[in-house]
Amino acid sequence: MALTVYGIARSRAIRVLWLLKELGAQYTHVEMGFGPEGSGSAEFRRINPNGQVPVIDDDGVVLSESLAINLYLAKKFGGPLAPADLGEDGRMTMWALWSVLEIEAQAAPIMYNTSFYPPEQRNPAVVEAAIARLQAPLAVLEAHLSAHGHLVGGRFTVADLNLIGCLFYLRFTPQVLAERPATLAYYQAGLARPGARAAFALRGE
Ligand SMILES: N[C@@H](CCC(=O)N[C@@H](CS)C(=O)NCC(=O)O)C(=O)O
Known part of the structure; x- marks a missing residue:
């Protein structure tokens, strides 16, 4: 059995690397960076035509999309992080889509416009609007975590790992979670x- 993960730890590949550390899985890590020598190269685009990391190749099962990769790996390896039944599987898929569509879609522009873009390209109006749009989903999350502690099944699962991987994009704007005690403690x-x-140590930060 051979599992290969493509993508440097300072990318969304961190989500996959974190899960693999949780699972104690064996894998080969190809530290693929960005640009024409990395994820944008013709060679890599034969693996992922989107030119993005992370990607896994699990004995010929080639997957992109970090949260989908994680749902697949959790089910493959099993254990407490994986869905215990079809109901949990459905809820974990639901939360994965929610994590990307409701959280990451706002958290990513917040991160880019507060930290990643050169200062002259940052747009405070984008940050303000994204923080405003986050309020409703963050209120839903705070209520759910106050009541249940975790997203699914009352235990830490891949659904939590996936969501925390998206909440990580709010790390440069701690005020966003500051008034959400259950979410902050969970994160x-x-x-x-x-x-x-173990996984985040690979980022060298
Ligand atoms: N929705 C994808 C997004 C993947 C993505 O945008 N990856 C970035 C790194 S975090 C990338 O490879 N960017 C290179 C590029 O777009 O050229 C996922 O969650 O895996």
């Missing part, structure tokens, strides 16, 4: 897990 506890620490 901090997730990143304090040994698997998270």
Whole structure:
């Protein structure tokens, strides 16, 4: 059995690397960066025509999309992070889509416009609008976590890992979660897990 992960740890590949550390899985890590020598190269586009990381090749099963990769790997390896039944599977898929569409879609422009773009290209209006759009989903999340502690099944699962991977994009704007105590505690506890620490150490930050 051969599992290869493409993508540097300082990319969305961190989500996959974190899960693999949690699972104690064996894998080969190809530290694929960006640009014409990396994810944009013709060679890599034969693996992922989107020219993006992460990608996995699991004995010929080639997948992109970080959260879909993680749902696949959790089910493949099993254990407490994986869905225990079809109902949990459905809820974990639901939360994965929610994490991208409701959280990452706003958190990414916030991160780019506060930290990643050169200062002269940052647009504070984009940040303000995105923070405003986050309020409704963050209120839903805060209520859910206050009641249940985790997203699915009352335990830490791949659904939580996927969401925390998206919430990570809010790290440069801590005020966004500051008034959400259940979400903040949940986020901090997730990143304090040994698997998270082992994976995030690969980022060299
Ligand atoms: N929705 C995809 C997004 C993947 C993505 O945008 N990856 C970035 C790195 S975090 C990338 O490869 N960017 C290179 C590029 O777009 O040229 C996922 O979650 O995996």
